[in-house]
Amino acid sequence: MEHNALFPGNSIGIIGDGPNGIGIAQAAKKLGLKVIVYATNEGSPTLNEADVKMVGTYNDKTKLQDFAERCDVVTYESENISSDLIRYLSRFTNIPQGFDTLEIVQDRLLERAMLEDLNVNIAPYATIVSLDDIYQAVGSIGYPCVLKPIQKVFGNNKKQIIKKQTDIAKCAEFIDQGTYILESWIPHEKELSVSITRNVDGVVNFFPIVETVYRDGKLEKSIVPAGLAKEVIDEVRSIVSNIVTNLSYVGLLEVSFYLNKSGSLYVKSVVPTIHQAGYVFEKAANVSVFEQHIRTIIDMPVGRVKLLQPIGMVMIDEPRIEAVMTQWVLKDNWTYTFFRYPESMNPKVEGYILVQGDSAEAIKQQIASTGIWDKE
Helix, strand or coil: CCCCCCCCCCCEECCCCCCCCCCCCHHHCCCCCEEEEEEEECCCCHHHHHEEEEEEECCCCHHHHHHHHHHCCECCCCCCCHHHHHCCCCCCCCCCCHHHHHHCCHHHHHHHHHHHHHCCCCCCCCCCCCCCHHHHHHHHHHHEEEEECCHHCCCCCEEEECHHHHHHHHHHHHHHHCEEEEEEEECEEEEEEEEEECCEEEEEEEECCEEEEEEEEEEEEECCCCCCHHHHHHHHHHHHHHHCCCCCCCCEEEEEEECCCCCCEEEEEEEEECCCHHHEEEECCCCHHHHHCCCCCCCCCCCCEEEEEEEEEEEEEEEHHHHHHHHHCCCCCCEEEEEEHHHCCCCCCCCEEEEEEECCCHHHHHHHHHHCCCCC
């Protein structure tokens, strides 16, 4: 890819309705860029940050072409944007992230094949197309295991945790709707997330490793620093470098891991855009994931990320709003960000809170003491 630096006054296009778009747009405006947003819902909060607002479907090729031709560069803000859509837009504008990596990671079989080719540890899995396949595969996969559609765009709606043989029957309701993978559940002490940027010359710049906590497949908390031994940090960086150097990608990318008791690392997933776990760096580091992504895709110099202080991040969803408001009038070291999605868009997450503390452990205890995020 050729160098093609942008400057204040140039146009950056953002496609998507997700919360990452809000932060990307705000960072772009601070750098003096003209922001053009293409969203599918006129209530999308990202449109409120745009200089030029475009609303349309992802099937309207005429409007999509018009959007692309208005932009000097385009970025997608979610890994759920179709790779075919990005391929189409790339005919009319520069998309540094490309569509190759997106195409690979949106298909769990392609993603795992790529990781296996790189000799990266991943959870044992089997390809499933029928209920009989599950019964046969469980013998080698073992319990517990998770059935997932190969297409990630389906989210958690078609996932099934299988803890015993009688759970397999629950899959009969949807197993005939496509191809799945049956994946072994990896017992782990921690889940980890590492965000990196890769520039046009292939230079990789790391953010500090973040510890993450998920519930029901959704990110609930992220905390930095992750409190890891040096050898674990070195191995994470080595694995991520191995993955990234084999991808055709420019911009910010996230790789997540399971870390088990013996210190072994298993790659969980690759996300070719900003991941919510990286929101902690808004307060924790000298640069945010949003600014670092923008600087990379417009071919600006990207400096080394420095950790300034421990920070925890907790996601806010609608059931927790009332409890969060109790903390609103108590905590002077909590910083709130609300996405301001309209109810018509059925938001899964309302926003997030950044929690300051003297150490990662002190932050964990502070969050736990509220009882908001640690109830079973």
